[in-house]
Amino acid sequence: MPAKKPLPAIYFAHDHMDRPEDFARDLNAGVTGKILHLVVDGWLAAPTRDLFEASYYGYEGHLERGLIAVSQALSHADNPDNRLQIVRNVDDLASAETNGKLALILGTEGGKLIKEDIALLDVFFRLGLRHIELNWAMRNQIGSSQANEDEPDQSGLTPFGRTVVQRMNELGMIVDVSHSSPAAIKEVLGLTTKPVLNSHGGSRELANKGSNQWDDQIRDMADNGGVIGVHFCSRLVLGVNDRQSEIPDLMRQIRHVMNVGGLDVVGLGPDFILGDDGRDPNYKRNTNQPQISWTVGLESSAEIANIVPALEKDGFSTTEIEMILGGNLSRLFNDVLPSGSSRSM
Numbered sequence: 001m002p003a004k005k006p007l008p009a010i011y012f013a014h015d016h017m018d019r020p021e022d023f024a025r026d027l028n029a030g031v032t033g034k035i036l037h038l039v040v041d042g043w044l045a046a047p048t049r050d051l052f053e054a055s056y057y058g059y060e061g062h063l064e065r066g067l068i069a070v071s072q073a074l075s076h077a078d079n080p081d082n083r084l085q086i087v088r089n090v091d092d093l094a095s096a097e098t099n100g101k102l103a104l105i106l107g108t109e110g111g112k113l114i115k116e117d118i119a120l121l122d123v124f125f126r127l128g129l130r131h132i133e134l135n136w137a138m139r140n141q142i143g144s145s146q147a148n149e150d151e152p153d154q155s156g157l158t159p160f161g162r163t164v165v166q167r168m169n170e171l172g173m174i175v176d177v178s179h180s181s182p183a184a185i186k187e188v189l190g191l192t193t194k195p196v197l198n199s200h201g202g203s204r205e206l207a208n209k210g211s212n213q214w215d216d217q218i219r220d221m222a223d224n225g226g227v228i229g230v231h232f233c234s235r236l237v238l239g240v241n242d243r244q245s246e247i248p249d250l251m252r253q254i255r256h257v258m259n260v261g262g263l264d265v266v267g268l269g270p271d272f273i274l275g276d277d278g279r280d281p282n283y284k285r286n287t288n289q290p291q292i293s294w295t296v297g298l299e300s301s302a303e304i305a306n307i308v309p310a311l312e313k314d315g316f317s318t319t320e321i322e323m324i325l326g327g328n329l330s331r332l333f334n335d336v337l338p339s340g341s342s343r344s345m
């Protein structure tokens with residue numbers, strides 16, 4: 001039997017799997033590292049729908065949940081059995097790879113956890129947060145979301161939101177525009193001094209969902225040196241809610257984003273979230289997505305190696321595969337995160 005080819009570096013731009021058994025699964029499957037979206041602007045695990053909605057439309061509890069989630073991730077990393085490296089600067093990426101640890105970039109899906117206080121952004125940076133996805137699917141104190149795109153008042157970032165982007169640039173934090181409104185994304189791209197991430201999205205031309213991007217938006221991301229993590233969730237791959245996507249559907253998404261934006265803009269944003277019996281029922285009820293599914297053959301990180309033969313079969317070259325799986329995100333991390341010589345705080 002021919003020796004199995006080693007996998008290239010694999011980074012996920014968007015993932016929610018935060019338990020020790022999840023990290024073990026990632027490592028066993030060959031995942032190099034990921035942005036772990038620790039909390040979301042709506043309380044996904046809320047025990048009742050009412051509490052979820054209160055968090056979705058309000059601003060209570062996000063700071064507390066954020067602090068607890070960061071502390072839990074740091075505790076997991078303290079346990080050497082978990083083989084985790086919290087990424088505070090670019091040197092941590094290299095040392096994770098050398099030591100066979102999973103590189104964890106701590107992040108958040110939505111910025112409600114910093115309230116309207118830039119000092120809280122600095123606090124979270126000192127604790128280890130290196131990424132904020134400015135919005136989830138609703139407006140917040142930073143800016144407007146995809147839900148606001150048709151409103152006549154096409155507001156983008158708030159004045160506070162502009163300050164947040166500037167401070168994130170200064171500190172070395174990854175600005176993620178996934179779920180933000182087109183107006184907010186345009187404003188971020190005009191303001192940022194660093195490449196920007198869209199951690200989970202895809203082509204809206206192929207799948208007309210608000211978190212996907214039209215071709216001119218994909219080109220704007222490419223002009224910025226940014227990366228789009230292509231989503232594996234069926235509804236975003238296909239644009240419909242009642243079918244499960246298959247690997248050829250995902251290949252069409254990857255091919256389209258590359259054709260429009262060029263090779264350097266494509267990454268992986270699987271957004272794995274299911275697989276925890278304690279959490280799944282609340283998540284599905286709270287988000288009203290009882291049938292949500294991921295692409296057949298890529299339903300968890302355990303199956304990630306399946307993407308390599310699929311890309312090969314679709315005609316992607318070895319270099320293209322390396323860039324898509326991890327090379328492009330690695331470049332963005334190195335461009336944005338604090339340099340190794342800077343104070344790790």
Ligand SMILES: [Zn+2]
Nearest residue numbers: 014037109271
């Ligand atoms: Zn997510």
